[in-house]
Amino acid sequence: KAGVTQTPRYLIKTRGQQVTLSCSPISGHRSVSWYQQTPGQGLQFLFEYFSETQRNKGNFPGRFSGRQFSNSRSEMNVSTLELGDSALYLCASSLWPDVSYNEQFFGPGTRLTVL
Amino acid sequence: GIQVEQSPPDLILQEGANSTLRCNFSDSVNNLQWFHQNPWGQLINLFYIPSGTKQNGRLSATTVATERYSLLYISSSQTTDSGVYFCAVEGGGFKTIFGAGTRLFVKA
Numbered sequence: 001k002a003g004v005t006q007t008p009r010y011l012i013k014t015r016g017q018q019v020t021l022s023c024s025p026i027s028g029h030r031s032v033s034w035y036q037q038t039p040g041q042g043l044q045f046l047f048e049y050f051s052e053t054q055r056n057k058g059n060f061p062g063r064f065s066g067r068q069f070s071n072s073r074s075e076m077n078v079s080t081l082e083l084g085d086s087a088l089y090l091c092a093s094s095l096w097p098d099v100s101y102n103e104q105f106f107g108p109g110t111r112l113t114v115l
Numbered sequence: 116g117i118q119v120e121q122s123p124p125d126l127i128l129q130e131g132a133n134s135t136l137r138c139n140f141s142d143s144v145n146n147l148q149w150f151h152q153n154p155w156g157q158l159i160n161l162f163y164i165p166s167g168t169k170q171n172g173r174l175s176a177t178t179v180a181t182e183r184y185s186l187l188y189i190s191s192s193q194t195t196d197s198g199v200y201f202c203a204v205e206g207g208g209f210k211t212i213f214g215a216g217t218r219l220f221v222k223a
Contacts, residue, residue, distance in 0.1 A: 033211065037156075043201065043213035056209050088156050101165075102146050102205055106158035 001027055004093050004107035012113045018079040021110045025072050025093030031055075032074040033104060034066060037088040046089075049074055050097065078112075086114045117142045117206040121214035128192050128221050136187040136217045138202030146205040147178055149187050152216070153198050161187070161200075192221045 034046040045058040049068035092104040178185040
């Protein structure tokens with residue numbers, strides 16, 4: 001079974017632009033979560049989606065948004081990019097709530113550089 | 116929210132040595148996972164262990180939920196064990212919180 005896939009793997013943007021990142025979960029997984037990893041702040045939860053609905057959201061500004069499609073694939077969008085948005089963006093999927101536990105499996109990440 | 120503390124922050128081992136990594140959390144949790152992040156950034160699942168003890172080859176983990184800590188044991192370490200080890204917990208708010216990680220370097 002294929003793992004979580006993320007596209008693109010690398011991205012370079014300039015300040016003020018916007019970016020869309022894509023995540024395809026493991027087949028059968030309906031929950032998708034997004035995380036940002038930076039050297040200064042570590043791994044931080046962005047948001048979680050299930051059944052096309054945002055179940056939870058971390059402490060990030062409104063410039064960060066996401067959505068989930070009916071096939072469970074998810075996208076996240078960052079508008080008006082800032083230098084501080086340079087980070088590794090990780091997507092994870094899980095079988096929750098089809099099982100009682102939320103074991104997450106991560107994709108390889110998208111490394112975003114904002115110049 | 117829940118606070119997650121990992122120790123030690125850095126660890127240097129000689130190949131073949133054993134080590135124990137610790138994860139303390141400040142409140143009861145629904146889920147707890149250990150991950151290994153390789154140099155390319157991939158987070159690799161090691162254990163899903165909200166309570167109890169599990170073993171997988173040279174690695175084992177124990178979570179004592181009532182005392183709010185988890186331990187990851189690495190025996191007979193190899194250079195390929197190098198990387199960053201993260202503990203991640205999910206509390207009552209259903210948000211996953213990661214610790215700051217333990218950076219491990221295994222010398223040949």
